[in-house]
Amino acid sequence: MKVELAAVYGFCPGVRRAVEMVEEYLRKNGPLATLGAIVHNAQVVEELSKKGARVVERVSEVGEGAVAVTAHGAGPEVFEEIARRGLKLVDTTCPIVRRAQEAARKFAEEGFFVLIYGEESHPEVRGLLSWTRGRGRATLNPADVPSDLGDRLALISQTTKGREEFWWFVRAVVERLGPNLREVRALDTTCPETGRRYQAVLALAQRVEALVVVGSRNSANTRKLAEVARSTGRPTFHIERAEELDHEWFRGLTRVGVTAGASTPDALVAEVIHRLQGLGGEG
Secondary structure, eight states, X not given: OEEEEOSSOSOOHHHHHHHHHHHHHHHHHOOEEEESOSSSOHHHHHHHHHHTEEEESSXXXXXXXXXXXXXXXXXXXXXXXXXXXXXXXXXXXXXXXHHHHHHHHHHHHTTOEEEEESOTTSHHHHHHHHHTTTOEEEESOGGGOOSOSOSEEEEEEOTTSOHHHHHHHHHXXXXXXGGGOSEEEEOOOOOHHHXXXXXXXXXXXXXXXXXXXXXXXXXXXXXHHHHHHHHTTSOEEEESSGGGOOGGGGTTOSEEEEEEOTTOOHHHHHHHHHHHHHTTOBO
């Protein structure tokens, strides 16, 4: 059985930057707290914890004197509280997320109601909503968008969503609310890195008989990557750890593809490849 890696997989630049910033602070200054998981990967969080990065949910829980805002970003009230408490800030907000935050803030300040194509419970989206200062809403379903949002509407996206999906959402919303709208702005704030991973797995699926997607199940971009893989019709197995691999999944297969979400570290992908080789595959 041949094992083939996707052309693009694993850590994106924003995630790698966030992890490196936290590791550098820990090396030079000692322990700090992180406002939630620095990235959505349990293994990465576990390794950082061993080095002194403690996960907290609120700024009020920080006792280390320093706090890291995660790659998903945070709302302005979080930065205000950190400054108020005099805490050292390590801001690892992904530059792509920061661009979306600036768009949300600017649109709201210009009088638009900001509609976000995204998961309302996702930490990135919660942060984006905060930057609208109450003039925003998030949903993935155009049918859930109320008709009383005013006549000036701006649309942006959670960065880990697909570009095509975002523009489908824009068209559906405008078609539904068109008679009520005087002005519409739409800005594609999706991340090109996640899109590259989606395209790579589509290409990989044409050369293999089954796909393995590596990454945390609470990672939005990894779940989406697994959805894209399944859409090809190839048997797809979303795993978090190499130990989850089952020999029965690959019985009779001659070629298997492997990819990984943008928050999945290289070491974990290597472990999966090694285990597949142990199951009879060759890298």
